[in-house]
Amino acid sequence: MYILACLAVFFGAYLLQITMISAFYHRALAHESLVLQPWLKRFVAQSGMWFTGLDPKAWVCMHRMHHEHSDTALDPHSPVHYGFFGVLRGQLRSYERTLVRLAKGDPAYTSKVADLDFPTNWMNRHRLWGLPYVAHFLVALAIALSTGFWIMAAGYWLGMMSHPIQGWLVNSLGHAVGSRNFNTPDNARNNTLAAWLIFGEGFQNNHHQYPASAKFSYRKTEVDLGYGLCLLMERCKLLRIERATLIPSPKKKSPETFIGEPVTENR
Template sequence: MDAIRSLLPGGSSYYLLCAVVLVVAYLVNTTYITVFYHRGLAHGAVTLKPWLRRFVAVTGSWVTGIDPKAWACMHRQHHTYSDTAKDPHSPLNSNVFAVMLDQLRSYERILVQLLKGRPDTTAIVADLDFPVSWVNRKRVWYLPYVAQIAIAIALGVFTGGWLLGACYFFGLMSHPIEGWLVNSFAHAFGYRNFETEDNSRNNTLIAWLVMGEGYQNNHHAHPGSAKFAFRRFELDLGYVVCLVLKGLGLIEIPRYDAAPKRVPAQSY
């Protein structure tokens, strides 16, 4: 009983439990986004097992609040038009703070185009053999948020404290913040290992916070690589997750033979 009491508000382990829930929820979210959506569906840098691919297509919107097909479509547009006027989310078109709204507006626009079957948009993700998620097809996109809020409230009621539920919700539904950090700061501030035609940067702080995603210059130079870190001091935790999932037999990592050709590092 003492062990249980320690996990309740006021108990010696309550804040530790909140931290664990926040980290685990965040890891679930980032695994979906950076491994399944980004390196898997958008780029094919990792290959999901067929059953896992179907599972992600069905559960993705419920877990992250973001439709996997629409996300992949927007991201492919980002690479095609990176840091140009057609980029769905570039700080060069507004500023680092406005990117938050830019990415949400672009996501909504692309999702609507997919639902309407607009040919030039559907062609971008023609290789993704699953439809837009049920919640978006039925125009009930808000249900995943309602469900996650309900779970968060239930956790708070069960433990008698709101903090645990808040940690669960903000850890799991954190992608808008993650996306904003990457799409804004990692295209504005940082160093460059490669000459690319865009303004992509390697931002170490963002990379550490968002599972390697801050190494945007590395990624834009070699989008087919499952690993975003190319130098000894660069840490890509997303790739570590890829290796764990590969070891569990859930994904494959195709061999990537492009030899990184670095240029002298350019500073912030």
């Protein structure tokens, strides 16, 4: 029973954090495939850093650069250039560089996020990027000291702060190992393991072909749990899904799908 409770706490924290990054940072802010309620957008802009330890504006900037330069030397985290395990360090370095360049007002970076009407988080402007990590550690410590449930406390902290591992799995597996539905010009792949673990984010090949789609799955056998979260939040009136840009179903191919005609074999 205790272990089940620990798993529930881990999963709850994981869900909170993945909703913030995958649904709000990625699908809503970076690609505008979701339209958030104005209050929710403000909440994400102001509080996202506390939940994830990642600056929403810097994350979006780096991610848009990834799409623009996918798997080239300018990609902030491509396994083609950093190596499979080197992505872990590469993505951290690129994120730090993005924060510094945005703070210095480098047009090469600020122009990528000119549409975001909020600044980088005050913690990052004052070099206090570690505060969320300390805060979540203190919450975990409070759970442990008040209840004696140390494993549960560890589950909470790991669930909230697992984004570097998630990012690494998506960025490395999703661009090195897996099948391809579309002949994208990069090495983007659909990795089922990364897709299950990180709520649809592993379908990088589908996503690079249709970046403006809130749904990352294409075939019936592909499951995008993150899109399920989006549908749920839409029902709760927290956001609206942009349906005009949704990835088409394989049976209803529109003329625009010509460029990304599904390939017959998995490479």
